[in-house]
Amino acid sequence: MDTTWSAIFTEMGWGMVTMVLNLLKVLIPLMVGIELLLHYKVVERIAPRLGWLCRLLGVGPKTIIPLLVGLLLGVTYGAGAIAEINRRTPLSKRDMALLGFFLFGCHGIIETTYLFWVAGASALFVSVLRLLIAVLVTAAAARFFRLAETRKE
Amino acid sequence: MNAFTKVIVDGILRGLKTALMLLRVMIPVYLCVTVLKHTAFFGVLAGAAGPAMRIFGLPGDAVVPVVTGIFTDEYGIVAAMSGFAFDKAAITTIAMITLCFHSIPVETLVTRQIGMPAWKMTVYRLALAIATGVFTGWLAGWCF
Structure with a gap:
């Protein structure tokens, strides 16, 4: 029994050291990256060029900033951006639903890809496949909504 | 200190602060999981979850991070x-x-706070998670 416990404690000790080091390895470059993105207003700069993405996803042009912020930086920042936009000019119910479909399918892509890659997952799956699924689901839902609307009229 | 250096330093500090905040959750989760793994209860749990995990091509043990993840964030899962x-x-x-x-x-x-239909979104997430899991399990087994 004693040897078992000492083995468990050794495992825990090493496990914690590895976990702390991996966490710092992920978070420090990530936070530096996010600070740079925010400081140089990268999202605001690329948003106007993304009309095609709005059409593909079937969302209104106002949706693009919270969508990009949530996609790149994570749901906390995304929620902040949505709350901010809603305070000024509320998004339509349809855009909110599509934004939810997209962001719950894929958010914080930089952070999570890096974190799970360090943990041993395939970076390609966690980034590209996840993004692809979110785009497909959102685009399909937008077309379904539109179809339902035209049928009502 | 110029603006660029300040941004970098701010980033490093934010990283350290976030790490401290996350470790308050991660360390207890990790310790509980490690102790749990060595108990007899764990064998029963993994055995019971085995069939459910098999639809994703996963071993029964995988139930631990999957269930932990429902209540914690990505870092708790890791x-x-x-x-x-x-x-x-x-x-x-x-x-x-x-x-x-x-x-x-x-x-x-948070979803309710920003005015999205929270329950519907949760159901959507569960359905998408299951569908994605089945698909990825199949694809990953085939790729790696």
């Missing part, structure tokens, strides 16, 4: 996973499932 020796396909599948369906209590509240 903490719970690091107690086991999963292979690349399993880690990828667990990642795909839990990245869809995690932090349910907190994120449901």
Whole structure:
């Protein structure tokens, strides 16, 4: 029994050291990256060029900033951006639903890809496949909504 | 200090602060999972969850990070996973499932706060997590 416990404690000790080091390895470059993105207003700069993405996803042009912020930086920042936009000019119910479909399918892509890659997952799956699924689901839902609307009229 | 250096330093400090905040959750999760793994109860749990995990091509142990993830965030999932020796396909599948369906209590509240239909979104996330898990399990088993 004693040897078992000492083995468990050794495992825990090493496990914690590895976990702390991996966490710092992920978070420090990530936070530096996010600070740079925010400081140089990268999202605001690329948003106007993304009309095609709005059409593909079937969302209104106002949706693009919270969508990009949530996609790149994570749901906390995304929620902040949505709350901010809603305070000024509320998004339509349809855009909110599509934004939810997209962001719950894929958010914080930089952070999570890096974190799970360090943990041993395939970076390609966690980034590209996840993004692809979110785009497909959102685009399909937008077309379904539109179809339902035209049928009502 | 010029603006660029300040941004970098701010980033490093934010990283350290966030690490401290996350470790308050990760360390207890990791310790609980490691102790749990060595108990007899764990064998029963993994055995019972085995069939459910098999639809994702995962071993029964995978139930621990998947269930932990419902209540914690991505970092809790990684903490719970690091107690086991999963292979690349399993880690990828667990990642795909839990990245869809995690932090349910907190994120449901946030969803309601910003005016989205919270319950519907949670059901959507669960359905998408299951579908993605089945698909990834199949694809990862085939790729790696």
